[in-house]
Amino acid sequence: MNIANKSGSTYISNGGGICCVIVGEGVDIVINNTGSSETRSTRPILEMPPVVDESPEAVRGVMDGYVLEADLTEEEITVIHALYEKWEAGQDYPKDKILSHNQTLYRVIQAHTSQSDWEPQNVPALFARAVPENVIPDWVQPAGRTMLIR
Numbered sequence: 001m002n003i004a005n006k007s008g009s010t011y012i013s014n015g016g017g018i019c020c021v022i023v024g025e026g027v028d029i030v031i032n033n034t035g036s037s038e039t040r041s042t043r044p045i046l047e048m049p050p051v052v053d054e055s056p057e058a059v060r061g062v063m064d065g066y067v068l069e070a071d072l073t074e075e076e077i078t079v080i081h082a083l084y085e086k087w088e089a090g091q092d093y094p095k096d097k098i099l100s101h102n103q104t105l106y107r108v109i110q111a112h113t114s115q116s117d118w119e120p121q122n123v124p125a126l127f128a129r130a131v132p133e134n135v136i137p138d139w140v141q142p143a144g145r146t147m148l149i150r
Contacts, residue, residue: 069131069138077103080132089116098130105130 072080087101090113097108099120106120107130120127131137 068136
């Protein structure tokens with residue numbers, strides 16, 4: 001790959017006849033197989049994403065205020081669960097409501113009226129395990145079959 005700056009423009013070439021010419025606000029893609037140039041497309045240059053600081057200090061700063069689910073004490077878990085409504089049969093539950101049942105939080109996937117045999121841990125079509133905000137959940141092996149391809 002060749003990169004050259006000429007007259008305020010940047011030329012990037014792969015040596016195989018395709019060249020990118022960066023001029024001001026746009027990018028021109030030029031095909032030059034026969035010695036003549038032809039502009040095929042021009043598009044605006046998008047803003048470059050910011051550089052991410054992956055230093056341990058920066059990561060700790062982002063993670064400040066978060067806790068691993070496994071690091072919660074029994075007392076903290078009890079306090080958290082007291083903040084959420086307990087699951088009961090015969091109740092109307094809207095989508096995205098978070099409920100507590102058997103010391104586990106669940107998010108309602110689809111609105112429904114609960115039944116006694118539809119406990120959250122038994123009906124994955126209606127409930128998904130949830131964690132409170134700022135708690136990083138424990139990893140759980142996904143349920144289901146694995147396809148074997150030969």
